[in-house]
Amino acid sequence: MSETPSISREDVAHLAKLARIDLPPESLDHYAEQLAVILGAVAQVSEVAADDVPATSHPLPLVNVFREDVVRGSLTAEEALSGAPSVESDRFRVPRILDEE
Amino acid sequence: MTSELISLTAAETASKVASGEVSAVEVANAHLDRIGAVDERVHAFLYVDREGAIAAADAVDKARAAGEQLSPLAGVPLALKDVMTQKGIPTTCGSKILEGWRPPYDATVTARLKAAGVVILGKTNMDEFAMGSSTEHSAYGPTHNPWDLDRIPGGSGGGSAAAVAAFEAPLAIGTDTGGSIRQPAAVTGTVGVKPTYGAVSRYGLVALASSLDQAGPCSRTVLDAALLHSVIAGHDPMDSTSVTDPVPDVVGAALRADVKGLKIGIVRELGGEGYQAGVRQRFDEAVTILEGLGAEIVEVSCPHFPYALAAYYLILPSECSSNLAKFDGVRFGIRVGEGDGDPSIEQVMGRTRAAGFGDETIRRIMLGTYALSAGYYDAYYGQAQKVRTLIQRDFAAAFAQADVLISPTAPTTAFKLGEKLDDPLAMYLNDVATIPANLAGIPGMSLPVGLAPEDGLPVGLQIMAPALADDRLYNVGAALEAALLQTWGHPILQEAPSL
Numbered sequence: 001m002s003e004t005p006s007i008s009r010e011d012v013a014h015l016a017k018l019a020r021i022d023l024p025p026e027s028l029d030h031y032a033e034q035l036a037v038i039l040g041a042v043a044q045v046s047e048v049a050a051d052d053v054p055a056t057s058h059p060l061p062l063v064n065v066f067r068e069d070v071v072r073g074s075l076t077a078e079e080a081l082s083g084a085p086s087v088e089s090d091r092f093r094v095p096r097i098l099d100e101e
Numbered sequence: 102m103t104s105e106l107i108s109l110t111a112a113e114t115a116s117k118v119a120s121g122e123v124s125a126v127e128v129a130n131a132h133l134d135r136i137g138a139v140d141e142r143v144h145a146f147l148y149v150d151r152e153g154a155i156a157a158a159d160a161v162d163k164a165r166a167a168g169e170q171l172s173p174l175a176g177v178p179l180a181l182k183d184v185m186t187q188k189g190i191p192t193t194c195g196s197k198i199l200e201g202w203r204p205p206y207d208a209t210v211t212a213r214l215k216a217a218g219v220v221i222l223g224k225t226n227m228d229e230f231a232m233g234s235s236t237e238h239s240a241y242g243p244t245h246n247p248w249d250l251d252r253i254p255g256g257s258g259g260g261s262a263a264a265v266a267a268f269e270a271p272l273a274i275g276t277d278t279g280g281s282i283r284q285p286a287a288v289t290g291t292v293g294v295k296p297t298y299g300a301v302s303r304y305g306l307v308a309l310a311s312s313l314d315q316a317g318p319c320s321r322t323v324l325d326a327a328l329l330h331s332v333i334a335g336h337d338p339m340d341s342t343s344v345t346d347p348v349p350d351v352v353g354a355a356l357r358a359d360v361k362g363l364k365i366g367i368v369r370e371l372g373g374e375g376y377q378a379g380v381r382q383r384f385d386e387a388v389t390i391l392e393g394l395g396a397e398i399v400e401v402s403c404p405h406f407p408y409a410l411a412a413y414y415l416i417l418p419s420e421c422s423s424n425l426a427k428f429d430g431v432r433f434g435i436r437v438g439e440g441d442g443d444p445s446i447e448q449v450m451g452r453t454r455a456a457g458f459g460d461e462t463i464r465r466i467m468l469g470t471y472a473l474s475a476g477y478y479d480a481y482y483g484q485a486q487k488v489r490t491l492i493q494r495d496f497a498a499a500f501a502q503a504d505v506l507i508s509p510t511a512p513t514t515a516f517k518l519g520e521k522l523d524d525p526l527a528m529y530l531n532d533v534a535t536i537p538a539n540l541a542g543i544p545g546m547s548l549p550v551g552l553a554p555e556d557g558l559p560v561g562l563q564i565m566a567p568a569l570a571d572d573r574l575y576n577v578g579a580a581l582e583a584a585l586l587q588t589w590g591h592p593i594l595q596e597a598p599s600l
Contacts, residue, residue, distance in 0.1 A: 015467045018474070019422060020429070021458065022438075022451030031467065034525055038468060039481075041526055042411040046480060049487030056489040058312045058342075059298045059542020059568070065341040079205040085436035092431055095439055095446045 005043065007036040106131035111177045111271040111325040118161065118176035125158035125165075125176030129220050132178045136222065136269045139600040144244050145254075145264035147183050148191050149223035154178065161218045173352075174328055175218030180264040180273040183224040184231055185316065186305040187211045194307050195227040195239035195257075198457025199434045208305020209337045210274060210316050217332045222270055225260030229459045230425065231281055231309045233257050234531035237522050238461040245518070246289060248558055248597050252515040255285030255531075261319045262289040267600060272329050273319040278309050279413055280511075280535025282317050283547035287510035287561025290549040290593045292326045292578070293319045295535075297568045298542030299344040302337035310420035311342070313413075313539045321594060323548060323578040327355040330571070346569050354572035358579035361395035365577070366503030370406040371534045371563075377513045379553025383560040384509045387550040390584045391507075391577075401502050403495035405488065406537050412488035413536045414529060415472050419482050422469030425462070428454065464525060493541045500567045505577050508534050510547040510561035538565050546574040548582055549593045559593065 009028045012035065016023040023031070077090045086093040106128055109117070117123045133151055140146050161176040181187060184194050186204035188211075193199045207215070214221060228238035236244040236259030244259040246252040247267040254263040261273035262285030275282035277295035286293025294317045301316045308314060318329035334348040367388065372381065392398050430436035430453035431446075438444060438452030458466070472481040499506055511531055521528045538545040547561040562581070566573040586592065 011471075012467065015470050015474075017451075019466050019470045020426075020447065020450045020454055021463055021466065022448070022455040023463070024455070031464065034464060035468060035471065038414065038464075038525060039471070042414045042481070042485075045408060045411045045415060045484040045488050048405060048408050048491060049484045053487040053490050055483060055486035056493060057486055059493075059540070060342065060344070062342065065338075067338065075205055082205050083202045083433035085430060085434070086439075094431055095444055095449045097446050099445060 005036060005039045007032045007039065107135050107268040109271065110322050111174060111320060111328060112322070114177045114271060115174050119165070119171050121165065125161040125220060126155060128176055129154045129158035129178055129222070132222055132270055139267055140269060142245060142250055142600060143247055143263050143267045143269070144242060145180065145225055145260045145267060145269055146223045147193060147195070147226050147241055147260070150190055150221065153190070154220050154222050157215070157220045161220070164218070172217040174332055176220060177272060178220045178222050178270050179214060180223060180225045180261055180270040181211065181221050182258055182261050182274050182276055183227055184276055184307045185210055185274060186307070187221065187224070190224065192224065192307070193241070194231070195229040195241065196457065196459070196462070197240040197435065198428045198453070201435070202433050206305065209302035209339055210333050211305060213333050219272070219332065225258070225264055225273060227260055228257035229462050230307065230421070231257040231276055231278055232421070232461050232465055234280070234284055234528055235518070235521070236260060237518060238459055240459055243518055246515045247600060248290065248515065251517055252558070253288065253518055255288040255515065257281040258285045258319065262286055262291050262293065265289070265291045265319050265321055266594060266597065271321060272325060274316060274333070275319045276306060276314060276316045277539065278313045279417065279539050280532040282319060283535050283545055283561070283563060284511045284531055286319060286547040288515040288559060290559030290597065291319060291321055292323055292546070292548045293317070294326050294330060294546045294574060295538065295544060296330060296334060296571050297344065297544045299342050300334045300348065300544070300571065302340040302343050304337055304339035308424040310417045311424060312420060313417065321592065323575055323582050324352070324355045326546070327351040327575045344569070349570065349572035351572050351575045354575040355579040357576055358583055360391060360577055360580045363396045363505070363577065364399055364503045365391055365396045366399050366401035366499055366506045368406070368499065368506050368508045369400055369402045370404070371508035375512050376509055377553060379555045380509045380511070380513060380560050383551040383553065384562055387562050387581060387585070388507070391581060394580055394584060399503055401499040401506065403499055403537070405491040405495050408488050409492055409537045409540055410529060410533050412485040412492070413540060414468070415481050415485035416489065416540070418465040418469030419472050420469070422466045422473065425466055428457065461525070489540050492537050496537070496541045496543060505573050506565040508563050510534060510563040514553050514556055514558035514560060534563060543568050544571040544574055546578050548578050550581070550585060551593070552596065
């Protein structure tokens with residue numbers, strides 16, 4: 001009952017945009033073809049799982065874990081910034097955030 | 102002397118260091134020499150920390166000289182998968198996007214190894230962010246299988262398994278999200294264990310799929326894996342998914358090695374069609390051996406296992422697309438395209454991620470983005486989570502009939518480098534037998550059970566146990582290992598061609 005979903009060039013371009021990956025246009029067809037094949041194969045999950053089956057998101061029953069709010073050691077600013085590609089005045093330096101318009 | 106030192110097990114090495122028969126520095130040097138001699142061909146390591154290793158070994162020797170009590174693995178060298186942070190040491194996860202990053206902190210696993218006097222030799226190669234079954238998705242080139250350098254060492258932890266198989270280290274740390282410890286162990290003739298989910302802290306393990314990731318030991322013997330397991334396992338307040346239950350006595354279980362009266366279940370759905378003839382043959386022989394040792398063999402059915410792979414390849418990409426969002430060229434790693442025009446941060450992120458991520462990582466991020474997006478969520482991710490419930494139910498029913506379950510670890514022996522690189526689906530099938538354990542959070546072990554007659558390459562057998570009963574893996578694994586050793590007359594790695 002699962003059918004191979006069709007994934008277009010435009011779909012891939014949209015996904016890449018959502019995922020913030022600036023793919024070269026010439027790679028879009030290649031990914032479209034592969035994603036369609038993979039999605040066609042994994043779509044079989046819809047064949048078995050009935051409505052009355054609960055979803056499992058995690059192998060363990062999870063509960064929130066809290067600790068006492070106590071002051072303790074942490075990374076220094078220098079350590080925290082040590083791996084950053086660009087730093088200014090003890091902060092991460094980023095390119096402009098706002099659009100031009 | 103050197104070749105003698107590198108062929109010792111971790112247990113033997115620790116005992117010789119403790120008695121003063123050899124120094125930890127001698128042991129470290131022997132392994133560093135071995136790495137220097139063979140790693141150009143094997144490429145198990147992305148980084149070798151010669152200075153740090155010698156310093157750590159020297160500290161063990163000094164502690165011994167001062168009369169301090171040494172921990173059970175003090176002075177034993179280890180190779181650390183490059184997905185685990187080690188303070189000040191390059192950690193790339195096999196990706197260009199993290200090139201040059203030196204983490205400012207130790208993972209809990211790393212810290213525990215250091216505290217136990219384990220000598221960390223360096224960081225091992227892996228598929229980028231642990232996605233793959235061959236290490237061919239490493240941005241730094243593949244690792245080669247020591248049994249045949251034209252073949253894959255498995256993945257994603259191919260570097261760790263190959264380092265152990267090539268006698269570059271007696272121990273290594275791997276991580277297993279869908280089989281990345283067990284499948285490399287199977288195809289390199291080594292032992293690999295994925296502990297119960299949450300048994301080993303994930304703090305400092307760069308996350309791929311947080312509900313599946315689990316670190317564990319790689320070694321050449323079951324006892325060595327148990328010794329390493331007991332060093333790295335245990336509750337960690339830094340990981341909110343870390344289990345609070347006590348670590349089972351895995352070392353005691355490995356020493357007990359007695360399967361008399363134990364019920365061992367063969368999973369009907371993991372075997373048969375799609376499995377190489379030689380893999381099936383060695384598996385069947387191992388079953389006969391276990392029966393001869395007094396185990397009761399039963400067949401169990403897990404009817405939803407055929408859907409595990411599909412569910413996994415929706416759940417993993419979904420979690421991965423979210424986890425890998427943090428690689429954005431701001432806080433760590435590379436930044437690309439900032440000087441080209443006056444780009445916005447969003448454009449720089451896009452350029453950085455396109456340049457920094459490899460093909461398979463991009464594929465999985467987009468797959469996950471698709472599965473989680475509006476309109477598809479219920480049909481894909483939601484359904485996959487329901488299948489996960491069904492897999493857990495299958496395991497529960499099977500463990501009602503058997504103490505442990507067994508199957509071949511991987512459907513085939515090591516395939517040729519490049520053979521499946523352009524066919525993602527074919528590559529994914531390598532994990533068909535290992536994935537169910539990850540989806541259910543239960544522990545699994547792979548150990549060598551011989552060479553496939555048709556190609557002379559190692560075959561692995563997988564043992565699975567209920568959650569938190571990791572000790573059963575070691576008991577059964579050690580019993581089978583001892584019986585096989587008797588049949589062969591020597592450890593299987595002695596049959597590997599010399600490098």
